[in-house]
Every structure is written in structure tokens, then in C-alpha cells.
Amino acid sequence: MLIPRLIVARPVFAWRTSSRPTLVRTRLAWDDARLRRATSIRSTAGGSLTLGYAGLPEGASHVVPFMEERAAHGAPVHRRTRTVPWTDAMEPSGVDLMTIGAPAERIRSLASAHDLLLPFRIELVVPVVPDVAAMRARVSRKERQRVARQRRDLGWALENATAAADFEWFYENVHLPTMRRRHGLATRSLEREIAFQCVFRQGFLFFLTEGRERIAGMLCLFSPRTRTLTLRLAGVTHGAQAHYGTSAFAGLYVLILEWAATHGIRAVNLSGCEPFLSKGIFQFKRKLHPRVVRPADHFGAKRLWLRVVRDTPAVRDFLVANPVIAETPGGALEAVYFHDDQRPARRDIRWEGTGLSAARMTHLDSFLQATSNGGPSFVSA
Template identity: 40%
Template structure:
């Protein structure tokens, strides 16, 4: 085993490992003296401000969606980084938020000690797990969804190709994954470097391609764990990052064909990988239609939380909260879904967050929530 391989596997375990690796990473993150990110977003016209403080990963996983919500219909938002505060300074900010909305990313134990008024607690990340029934792989998928996919499959001539050669990984990584990340996320692209993709993922799995006729149009890099019983969908991409492959349904085919492969090869669980705690994201709504179970992650994010507290009651704050349903946690750390409403702003019923793993769905009256001192 060469140095690159050892290094790549160690880095993968550091970022995604469970058990002892997750515990070690969490302890490292909690070391005294670590400084935190501080980023402030302000909507056009200054009607709404949102500040994020805490662990730097929040700039990647929590802030982008909230920024989009802050920008709203204007499509513009100003942002600034400030002096990176210590935990003591972050705690003071939680007591008296200077922004309209404050979000703090921190350890679960610290989050529980923050002021509870006008606040909710979110899991920092979630996982979505699907138990596979080999006899009826689509048992949790609605009949309408199954019919739609079957029709698309016939029309597009989708078939499965399993890639196990190095050239297959190179094609997927360079022609699919990297272009897709660049197209979808731009400067905020978050991905896995080549060495980790090769040594920690591909060497423990394969690439599943979706072919449309004689052309590869989409694919996913898969890692097998637990002796092949668990399949992780780790990296995804479409050919050249082209939007047409999203419109055609090729990405949907990636999930359906992966489920079929899993059922045919003794896999009992498919892990759709991590997600953000915001049901309004399109990827969440798509995966939800497959009825996976929503769980806390098994890596170091399991004990991380995002604390959201409202500093001021304004029309823009109310608009933001109603437009942003959230996955939250209750006092027993069970995952719940939270929607906000008031007398003039009804619950966003078009954004569903219920399903396996969600203990309760709550609709919170903003008049009561914001009346808390």
C-alpha cells in the first residue's frame, strides 16, 4: 500500500468515518482556543440580515441555502466576513443577536446551553437511508412515480453499466462529476479530490453509469460497506454537467437503477449520503419521494447542531421563516419537522418534510414564537 493510498483513506475516515474516527474528529473540533467563522448576509435594501457564527463547515453546509432564502425575489444579497470570534464571543452574540436572525454551528452540548427563547435547533447534517427489499425493490415508491420512470426508461432507452476499470473512474470524474459540481455550485463547489475518490471510494466499489442508447449520460461513484450489505452513493454527475440530463430525468435514473442493482446483488441498505436540514431543497424533495428514513449521520456531524435564533420581529423575518421549513431536533434529539405560519402567512404546504424517521411535524405560530422574551 503506497503513501497516497494510506493518506487518502485516512483523509476519508477523518471527514466521513464513523466510530472512533468520528469521536476523534469531534474531540479535535472541540479543543479550546479554536476560532470560528463569522459571516453576515444582508438582503437588497437591508430589509433582512442573517449572521452565521461557529464551526467553519457551516459556511459550506448551512449558509448557502440560507443565503438563497435571504436573497428571496431580489436575487441579490451582500455578504461580509468579520473578525473570527471565540466561543465566548459567540455565546454573547447568542444572548443579544445583532442580526435579525443568528445561526450558530456548534457541538450539541453547547447548543443545548444557548438561550431557548425564539430559537430552534437543527441537525447540522442528515442522512437518508433506504432499506432494500429484493422481492419488491420499489415497494415504498408510489405507483405514479413508478409509472413515470418506466415510461421515461422506455423512451430514453436507459440501461445500467458497471464500471470497474480505472478508465471508467477517470471518465466519470473528469467528464461527469467535476463539470456537474462546477455547473451546480460554481465557486461553492464541494467535492472529493481524486486520490480519495480512487483509493477510499472506487477501490471499495465501482461506478454505476446510466446509458442512454449507446452514450453514458449520468453516473454515481459507489462505495460498498458492511461486507457489501450497505451501498453508499458518494459522488454523482451528468455528462459534461449539462442541464439537459437533469431535465431528461437521467439523474432520477441514477437512483432507480442503483436501487435495482442493490436488490439484485444482496445489498440490504442504500445510503443516499448526507443532506442539509432544509426540506425546501429540490434534492431533498426528490429523494423524499423514494421514502428513505431520515437519520442523524454516523460521522462527526452526528453531534453537531445548528442553533437558529430570531433577534428581531419584522415582516421580512416572518417571510423568511415561513418560506424556510426546517428539520429540527426535539429535547430527546429526535428529528422533527418545523413549519412557521401566522394569520397572513399560511404554512408552506407544498414543502413536505414528513416521512420515515421524522418523529413529528409541527406548525409554529409566529405570534407566539416571537412573543417569547
């Protein structure tokens, strides 16, 4: 019964995630061609800021939800999604702040040297050395001490589960409930069959146990070629909020890093997120001192162009509150913090320990003046 599913699952998974150069090039060419008709989204968040997105449809699940959440501050969000010709999608009418997501070459042909280009996604990768103490020391001191205390008091241990029934239990009782609790209708995940055939069968399933109880789990893909362990699915049992309070996720990360140190793993890829320092999962994983890298798959050759269409207080508030990870002219990645005379840079949103080349302070008056010169749509409110 699994053979037809296996035939379908592997090509689909490879199309989405493969780092093979030939397949990446094919995927990028296909993505560029389908932009003849692009995804166009308009979101009114919190009543004071209208966000726009144009480009590849992946932006609707990877970029737009984050920006809506950060702009709305808990208020209702009204979103309109259409598929329109590329030139229509690029029209910023009625929008305050716009992101455009497309293959890098297309973006670079449109943006000026003053515009802000971000990676479409980033990944956070922890290099592994065969030394358990050294891997444990990568964790920030406060989190490391907390996990050590919970391991001692609660008897936390790592279980490497291998049975198909273990996967089913994880998917139904750990992963799906967690995703529903955290993301609701915006939940995105790997389909069950693809997760089973392409990740579980080629990777490792770990549980954090407390006595005989499994309280959290992670499903990881293993690459024998690069000796890299990549987190694909995760969750806490039944999505229970109580497990977050005990640092169960942090404990699971620490134990997996220790396991990696003794099993010939060269790197642990903590998976990816949007290129904003204010992203909660970025700040959480930063405590493990990963390196920020572009993905090796097709996402690594895609960019986001962040365009300010209208200079309003809400736009300035958003930019200051959400420092970004941007591309330098030389191709490196750096942290960019915005500020102005009334809004200090949010240096409390940290970037250190992530391998970024630097942190750049950018005054909004200078940035907006530079990006509006020659820009077709910039309006000062």
C-alpha cells in the first residue's frame, strides 16, 4: 500500500527541499516563469497600517502572517488575496509597507542600490564538535542552568524512537496539537505521508521524557552526505502550555545537541524562519548560538524587497520594532536596526552570537529619503 505513496512523496519532498544544484536551478526557473501571474495580498492590520505583498505564493504562508501579527498587536486582520499579472501585483496603491518576494535576479533588476533586500528565509545552523561539554556550553548560561535544574529535578532524558507507531503517536499527539494551538488556521506542516516516508524513514525521532511520560518531540531529517541533522517537525505533548513553562523545548534541543556530539553529526540545522530579529523563534534559537545562513534549497536564491510606500508613524513604528536581517552589497548578512529622533533603535532585540557580519544603525529619515529618490510610489504622509 505504501509503494504508490512513496513514489509520490519523494519527488514532492525533493521539489520542495532538495539542495541538488540541477533541481534548484529547475525550481528557480519554474518559479520565475510562474510570476507571469503573481500572488497579490493586501492586509489591514490593526486599522493603522496596510501591508502589501507581491510575488511568489510562498510569501502568503512564510512572510505575510508574521508581518500581520507584528503589525496588528492582537487586533483583527483583514486580508485580501488575488492572483494577478506581475505588473498589477507590483502596483502599491493603497499600501503603506510592501514586501516583494521573487528569485534574486528578478528582485535585483528592479531594486536600486539604496533599497533593502532581505533573504526570503534564513536557516539557523549549529556546528557540532565531538565533545558533549562543548555542545552544552553553546547554550546561553541562563538557559543552560535552567535545563540542568529541570533534568536533575524532573529526570529528563532523551528517547530515540524507531517504530512506525512512535511516528503516528508523535504526529497525532505532539506535532499537530502544538501547531493548532500556536498557529490556528495559519498552521502549515508536512503532510503525514511525506513526513513518514521522507523524514522519519531517513532520519530520527526524538522524545524528551519525564519518567515514563513523553512531554515533547522532534522529527529530524538526516543527510549522510553532509552529516547534518535538520529539524523538520516539533511539538509538545497535546500542545499543552504547561510544557512551555518547564522549558521542555530548550531541554530537548540541549539533549539533541549532546546526542549529536556522540553520533558523528557535523551540524544541527534548527530549521528556518523569516529574516526578522523580532521573530520569537529566532530569539529562542539564538540562545543556542547558531550561525545564520541562507537555505541550501531554492529559498536560498530568493529575496524579499522591503519597500516603504508611505512614510507614516505606523510604518516607522513597525520598522523600529522589527529589526531585519539584510543582504550587504558584498553578499554578507547583517542586522539592520532602524531608529529616528523619537524612536530609539531596539537594541534589546539581540543579534549577537548568530554569525551575522555586523549590526548597522539606520536613521529612518536618511533611509526613507534615499529609497524614495527615483522610487515611483513613495509618499510622505
